[in-house]
Amino acid sequence: MHLQKITLVNFKNFESQTFDFQEKINCFVGNNGVGKTNVLDAIYYLSFAKSYFNSVATQNIRHSEEFFMIEGTYKINEKTDTVVCSLKRGNKKVVKRNGKSYEKFSDHIGYLPLVIISPADRDLITDGSDTRRKFIDNVISQSDNHYLQDIIKYNKVLVQRNSLLKYFALNRTFDAVNLKVYDEQLERYGTIIYEKRKAFLEEFIPIFKKRYEVISSSQETVDLVYKTQLDEVGFLDLLTQNVARDRMLQFTSAGIHKDDLTFEIEGYPIKKFGSQGQQKSYLIALKLAQFDFIKKQSNLKPILLLDDIFDKLDDLRVEQLISLVNNNEFGQLFITDTHRERTEEVVKKAKQPYKIFQL
Incomplete structure (x- = not known):
């Protein structure tokens, strides 16, 4: 399973933007505040019909706009699925798969397995x-x-x-x-x-x-x-x-x-x-164990989001993470970082196809 493309309309700081993704590794680089984490949150939204970082749904709508929309195109085994999440002020959130709305969002949970590793995980401790x-x-x-x-x-x-x-x-x-x-x-x-x-x-x-x-x-x-x-x-x-x-x-x-x-x-x-x-090692082990468990239960490699990961880890831990990519334990990865050169140097070691988006 992998996410082929995502389109964001009025989601957080994005007015209208489409990203076409690589099947293995995708990196978002740029200064703080340009929206790198917001893209990861949009991907998270498509799996869970909610934000990982902000529980107030209307606060994910771009300032001065009336709605947001996220559309993702997925390749799952041999078929293509389209998932859309949208919200208009004053209305209920809508989640659709292949044009059909879910009556209960809970029916969607687990269809697109995903794990995120983020500095926000420290809340667990x-x-x-x-x-x-x-x-x-x-x-x-x-x-x-x-x-x-x-x-x-x-x-x-x-x-x-x-x-x-x-x-x-x-x-x-x-x-x-x-x-x-x-x-x-x-x-x-x-x-x-x-x-x-x-x-x-x-x-x-x-x-x-x-x-x-x-x-x-x-x-x-x-x-x-x-x-x-x-x-x-x-x-x-x-x-x-x-x-x-x-x-x-x-x-x-x-x-x-x-x-x-x-x-x-x-x-x-x-x-x-x-x-x-x-504590960092503990939280990463916790999330990687989550990845392992879901992979075993679903027979799919969950999408893995690594938010600001290189700033939070020493070189040894980064090397160990990348070695897991080399072992083909992971499916599709999305990474955010503030330094393009550092990111490119690390992902090259993975010897896997990658794409870098400069925001």
């Missing part, structure tokens, strides 16, 4: 548990649409249960029977999600550790630990044990929406005890 849960959910969802549907259903029931808890507090009342209806639905979807997260991490963690070992030249040991309340107690019992607390807080304080991942190095949290170089 520094931000709260929600960011790490989204990482797990993103990886699983690209190969399991049922999982994504269960997440959507779980979150919908969670909102309804929280609204009921607020209603109880506001009206100084309580109805255990009514609450149990939501508890049973949370238990149904939540248990499925828990089991799938657990099974995924059992397969994913060894892949991640192997990737880190290569990147760091086996200098230290790392781990990825799944933290969940469901390891200790069943879902319904968990909700029952916390009902008094939930009534006081007016929201659901326990469940799979509280799951987390602990990133560890030598048995300690990498956030506190890892150097900058170790």
Whole structure:
């Protein structure tokens, strides 16, 4: 699978631009602020129907314009597919494949597998548990649409249960029977999600550790630990044990929406005890393991986006990344960098067809 062409209209800083891509390596070079990362974000948009960097969809529309449109042409095995994402102010976002609109964007997730490595990934270490849960959910969802549907259903029931808890507090009342209806639905979807997260991490963690070992030249040991309340107690019992607390807080304080991942190095949290170089290596290993997992599940090599990668890595790590290209482990790559000469010198070593776009 590869992206042959993309057209951007009023997307971020682009008024109207078309790029024709090389099947293997494509590089966007230029000064900061010219839109290199915006092109990668447009490619990401075609896979996930949303921006990687900005969750407010209307803020991706070019200033003073009323809409944006992204169109991509893909070669998947022997067929050609066209995907269009567009948004007009005041209207709902539209995603089409070969001219047909999706009723649910979730049906599109996983069709165009993609992994991005970006400086923004540091949020996985520094931000709260929600960011790490989204990482797990993103990886699983690209190969399991049922999982994504269960997440959507779980979150919908969670909102309804929280609204009921607020209603109880506001009206100084309580109805255990009514609450149990939501508890049973949370238990149904939540248990499925828990089991799938657990099974995924059992397969994913060894892949991640192997990737880190290569990147760091086996200098230290790392781990990825799944933290969940469901390891200790069943879902319904968990909700029952916390009902008094939930009534006081007016929201659901326990469940799979509280799951987390602990990133560890030598048995300690990498956030506190890892150097900058170790944290970078950790995040890259995490994303490359994501790539490996999705490739195995989908039988397709995901598109790989490397944003500002050379500025963030030392020469050794860059060489190791490029060696993976030589081994034909990757499919199509998109790279951004501020230095054309540096980029060209590195990609030449890959001995693969490449194209450089000066922005």
